[in-house]
Amino acid sequence: MNTLTQNKIQTNIQFLVTKKVANSNGFLHPHVLFDKIQLVATYPIREFYTHEVPAIVDYTFKMTKSARLHDKLTIQAQLIQQHDKKLIVRILVTKPKKKAGTEEVICSAVFGFPLKEKPIRKVS
Template identity: 50%
Template sequence: MKTHRNTHTNANFKVTKDISNANGFLLPYTLYNKVKTIATYPVKEFYLQNVPELTDYKFKMHKNAFVNDTLTIQAQLVKQDANGYLVNIIVTKAKKSSKNQETICSALFGFPLEERAFQDNKTAC
């Protein structure tokens, strides 16, 4: 019987001049690459080797991030089924005027199923 684990990862990410354009906006491809990497963390334990390439993804920028912003990237395994694993990502930053968070980006990544060799450890008769 397979068990569904609610695996969750949080990571902080600081926007620097090196990953911003001349106006101080975070470059979207830099955020995408960071988010894609963090998305693998909740599913690493399900693979014997490296996590395979994504089979599907949705990535949406909601707001811009700027130099010196500290972003929180939250990755959560939301679905595990016969087709693979789905990891939901939300990137937020603290609002300066309140204790609330504002969403910078959201994403959903799909990873293909790869059975571990020891899950069905059956010997041939």
């Protein structure tokens, strides 16, 4: 097993909850959020593949809070481990807490992608 210990590859994406992705009560549809984080999970690992990123082989998804209309979410995707056969990406979705000035976790997920090809090595 090979673990990434140097520079962890991370991506931060902003996502605004609009009427198009919210229900009639103003809450974000969970399937929309899941689809978005599934796409964002591929961002930090694209350099490991010469073609398209393969389908997810396993995942865990936990939604702890609801997002509402006009919430500005931050989706953080980070490559946390590289195994011989799999890349592991952790996702954390947060929104600012207005009164406390901190971030509130909306959901978290971990995705596993098969490492079918050998990683592309960058020449320094």
